[in-house]
Amino acid sequence: xxxxxxxxxxxxxxxxxxxxxxxxxxxxxxxxxxxxxxxxxxxxxxxxxxxxxxxxxxxxxxxxxxxxxxxxxxxxxxxxxxxxxxxxxxxxxxxxxxxxxxxxxxxxxxxxxxxxxxxxxxxxxxxxxxxxxxxxxxxxxxxxxxxxxxxxxxxxxxxxxxxxxxxxxxxxxxxxxxxxxxxxxxxxxxxxxxxxxxxxxxxxxxxxxxxxxxxxxxxxxx
Numbered sequence: 001x002x003x004x005x006x007x008x009x010x011x012x013x014x015x016x017x018x019x020x021x022x023x024x025x026x027x028x029x030x031x032x033x034x035x036x037x038x039x040x041x042x043x044x045x046x047x048x049x050x051x052x053x054x055x056x057x058x059x060x061x062x063x064x065x066x067x068x069x070x071x072x073x074x075x076x077x078x079x080x081x082x083x084x085x086x087x088x089x090x091x092x093x094x095x096x097x098x099x100x101x102x103x104x105x106x107x108x109x110x111x112x113x114x115x116x117x118x119x120x121x122x123x124x125x126x127x128x129x130x131x132x133x134x135x136x137x138x139x140x141x142x143x144x145x146x147x148x149x150x151x152x153x154x155x156x157x158x159x160x161x162x163x164x165x166x167x168x169x170x171x172x173x174x175x176x177x178x179x180x181x182x183x184x185x186x187x188x189x190x191x192x193x194x195x196x197x198x199x200x201x202x203x204x205x206x207x208x209x210x211x212x213x214x215x216x217x218x219x220x221x222x
Contacts, residue, residue: 001100001169003114004073005030007090008053016134017057025054026135028090030097030165037118038160039064049157050095057131064156065123065206070096071152072103078150083138093132094152101169104150104182109204111173117161119172124206125151125185151185154206177201184209196222 009025017024031052040046042063047055049067071094076087089097101112110122128151133141145151177200184201187194188209195216198209205213216222 001098001171003163003165003167003169004097004099005089005165006035006050006163007031007095007097008035008050009090009093011054011056014131014134017131019057019131021056023056024131024135025056026093026131028053028093028095030089034162034164036160036162037068037120037157039157040067048095053095060129066154067157068096068120068155069094069126069152070098070103070155072101073097073099075104075150075152091136092152093135096163098169101171103153104180104185106153106181107175107177108179108181108184108198108201109173109175109177110171111158112155113170113172114163115161115167117159118157118163119159120155121158121204122153122181123156123204124154124188124209125181126154127151127185127189146189149182149186149190151181153181175201175204179205188212192216 007028008031009028011023011025012027013023036051037049040049044058047058047062055062071092080087106122108122112120128142128145179198179201184198187198195213198205198213
């Protein structure tokens with residue numbers, strides 16, 4: 001398991017975002033050197049967990065529970081075959097492009113060590129949006145991405161430090177439940193009957209998903 005690239009985005013004006021200033025940081029490019037990773041602060045206040053990476057829409061992105069976004073190179077390769085076009089590292093707006101790691105199959109609460117210092121914890125999958133669709137320029141992209149249910153993973157920072165392309169990655173903790181990123185994603189998008197299963201992940205789960213699962217159980221008496 002290896003970190004292929006660390007990708008950073010700068011604010012860029014585009015016609016396809018709902019941000020009040022018409023800017024987005026989704027167009028991320030590989031960084032040449034080491035990048036500092038640290039908890040950015042609560043959602044709505046903190047942005048990205050990576051120094052030099054811009055989060056423009058803090059209502060829905062960034063914050064401690066979505067500090068870092070990872071996508072498997074294997075998933076990008078799969079989309080390349082399906083779309084018939086090249087997809088560079090960072091094109092999905094991911095901070096980390098990985099190799100040899102089943103990112104969407106990771107368990108909520110699973111912890112990864114990257115390089116000698118950084119430890120990250122999986123919290124949830126990425127929900128596609130209008131900005132993502134506009135950035136990719138693919139018809140019905142939100143619908144297609146959702147149907148595949150391989151969303152990549154958001155992570156919180158457990159131990160800060162520096163990372164760089166080529167760093168080794170290691171799974172250092174796997175919790176005792178079966179709630180994967182893919183399952184969490186399906187539960188909050190297309191298969192809400194799965195929401196009660198998310199409770200097994202406990203406090204490691206993104207707070208918004210945890211609240212949705214609790215609300216579903218309360219309303220349906222599951």
